[in-house]
Amino acid sequence: MGDLERELRDLSAWLETPDPPDVTARVRVQLSRPAPRRRRWRSLAAMALVALLVAVLPPTRAAVADAVAGLLRFAGVSIATSSAPALPSGTPSPLPAQRATALDEAQRAVRFPIRLPAKLGPPERVLVADPDATGNCRVATLLYDGGALRIDAFDGRLDLAFHKEASPPGVAWVQVNGDFAIWVDSPHVLSYVDRAGEVRRETARLAASTLIWQEADVSYRLEGALTEAEAIEVASSLR
Incomplete structure (x- = not known):
């Protein structure tokens, strides 16, 4: 006991x-x-x-078990907690085979619908990354505010795509459109997890406050200088 x-x-x-x-x-x-x-x-x-x-807690046994163990897996993102996450060193590498593209081309490059936030409008830039052998990309990114604000979208039915290291007090359950989401309210280390399940440490960077949620088998990360309420409002406006 x-x-x-x-x-x-x-x-x-x-x-x-x-x-x-x-x-x-x-x-x-x-x-x-x-x-x-x-x-x-x-x-x-x-x-x-x-x-x-x-x-x-979210209605999965895995979520309960992982949270007790200090490793939370949710919407294609794993969050490991520690009292002092190690900060990344050097300049982070981009995601595998990342490239800029037009929005319509990005939609053809991924297997899921790319939805735009009505609160932000059309993105300034669009990126796609990590294609498979058939050319289908795993991640689509919408950039705003010169890249300081971003939305990463990826197929939530796939394995983990991102790994975060954060301190427990800065991680909280919230809701987006009535469903579970996670809010990380402070800077944290973010790394990409490749198709083999390995954490790509060379991509590690210090990420800003982030909202993580999932809708219709698509997972999302909204990252930038937003409050929790502002982030939820943006997430809820996806169309």
Whole structure:
């Protein structure tokens, strides 16, 4: 029980959610029943707490297990937490085979629809990257404000595409259009994960505040000098 309690306390740093469902009545009913040993009472209490966490976390067992372990996987992005993430050194490399292109050409280069945020309008530049053997690219990027504001879109059905290293207090659950999303409210190390599942450290860079969400099997990263409310407003305006 000691290890489980510590893990659940550590997990609490990840959570920022609406009011959870009230499980008090169910717990009281269980505790009112005869229990032969104190160990049974502690087991019931632990089960109730785990049920509560499952209710407020995204509805996947993997999300719960990874969050307890300090590695959260969500919408094609993994987030590893540590007290002091190592800062990248040198100039970061671009994503594999990254190139600039017109918006209509970018749409033909990826297998998912490229949606534009109504709050921002047409992008200043469009990038595509990491093509497979057939030429289909894995990532499409929309750039605004001279590149300081960006939206990365990638097929959410594929394996991980980005890896972040951040401190737990700066990572929180939020919502975009009623679905789960993640808000990272401070600069953090961002690396690309290639098709073989390897973290490409040469691409590591210090990223700005970021919103991560998923819609219709497409994953998104919105990064830039935005507040949480502004980022959610932009994300909600995708058309």
